[in-house]
Amino acid sequence: MHTNYNLPKDITNILNTNQRTDDNTFQELIRQGGYVPPHTDLLIDAISALSMGKNILLKGPTGAGKTKFAETLSNLFHQPMFNVNCSVDLDAESLMGFKTLAYEDGKQVIDFVPGPVTSAMNGGTFLYIDEVNMAKPETLPLINGVLDYRRTVTNPFTNEIITAEEGFNVIAAINEGYVGTVPLNEALKNRFIVIDVPYLEGEQLKELIQSNTRLTNNTIIDLFVTLSSDLIRSVAQGKLSEEAASIRALLDACDLSSIIPPKRAILRSIVDKLEEEREKEFVKNLADTLF
Structure with a gap:
C-alpha cells in the first residue's frame, strides 16, 4: 500500500x-x-x-x-x-x-x-x-x-x-x-x-461506558444501554430530536449516576437540554420505565 x-x-x-x-x-x-x-x-x-x-x-x-x-x-x-x-x-x-x-x-x-x-x-x-x-x-x-x-x-x-x-x-x-x-x-x-458515523449501541456502548465514565454498577450500565437503544429508535421514528440520543449526553448521565440517582442524572444530562415539553415528558417516561 x-x-x-x-x-x-x-x-x-x-x-x-x-x-x-x-x-x-x-x-x-x-x-x-x-x-x-x-x-x-x-x-x-x-x-x-x-x-x-x-x-x-x-x-x-x-x-x-x-x-x-x-x-x-x-x-x-x-x-x-x-x-x-x-x-x-x-x-x-x-x-x-x-x-x-x-x-x-x-x-x-x-x-x-x-x-x-x-x-x-x-x-x-x-x-x-x-x-x-x-x-x-x-x-x-x-x-x-x-x-x-x-x-x-x-x-x-x-x-x-x-x-x-x-x-x-x-x-x-x-x-x-x-x-x-x-x-x-x-x-x-x-x-x-x-x-x-452511526450511534454506538449494544456491547460497544457498554464498553464505552465502562471505560469512559465513573459508573461501575453493571446492572445500571445495562439499563443505560437499553435507554440509549430506546432513544435511538425513537429518533428514527421521528418521536424525538437527535439531540435526545446524543451518546455524549448519555455518558454524562452515566457519570452523574455514580453519585446521584440515575433518573436525576438523566434529567440534568438529557431531558433539560430538550426544547419541547412533549419530548421532555417522553424521555422522562422512558427513564421511569427503566429505573
Whole structure:
C-alpha cells in the first residue's frame, strides 16, 4: 500500500493483510485512541483514505462521536491536530491567521500570527474542521486548493503561497439538517471521502461506558444501554430530536449516576437540554420505565 505517513508498523501490517477486524493489537490501538467504532471497517476505511493523502468527512448525528473519532485517528497516526470550529462568524482570519503589532529590536513591526490552516499546512499535521456546514458558503472556498491535489493556498493577508508539508491532511465533520447549517456545495463535498458515523449501541456502548465514565454498577450500565437503544429508535421514528440520543449526553448521565440517582442524572444530562415539553415528558417516561 502506498502511504504518505510513517504509520506504526502494526497498523501498516493490518492494512496490508486480511487480519483487520479480529486483530487484537489493532483493537488495543483503537481503545487507546478513545473511539470504539460500531464497525471496525469504519476505522479501517478512514485510515486507508488518510494513508493515501485523501481528506475524510465524518457524517453523523450529534453526539455520535465524530470528534472523538478524529482524535483517535490523530492518535493512531501520531499526528498533532489543529482545530477549526465553524460558525456563521467564521472568516478568513479564523482560518488563516491575522496581522498584529509586535516589537523587534525595540522597533514596532507588523507580525503575522498563523491560524489553524496555515499552522497545519506548515507543520505537516492534521486539520480538523468541525461542523463544516455551519460556515457561510462564501468562506470555505478560500481553502478549496488546500483540499485538492494542489495542497496550496494563497494567504490573503501576506500574499504568500503556502504549500502543505508532507503529512498534512484534513478531517471534517458534519451534522446534516440542523438549524443554521447549509448544504455543502458539490465542489467542496467532492474533495472528501465520506465516512458515515452511526450511534454506538449494544456491547460497544457498554464498553464505552465502562471505560469512559465513573459508573461501575453493571446492572445500571445495562439499563443505560437499553435507554440509549430506546432513544435511538425513537429518533428514527421521528418521536424525538437527535439531540435526545446524543451518546455524549448519555455518558454524562452515566457519570452523574455514580453519585446521584440515575433518573436525576438523566434529567440534568438529557431531558433539560430538550426544547419541547412533549419530548421532555417522553424521555422522562422512558427513564421511569427503566429505573
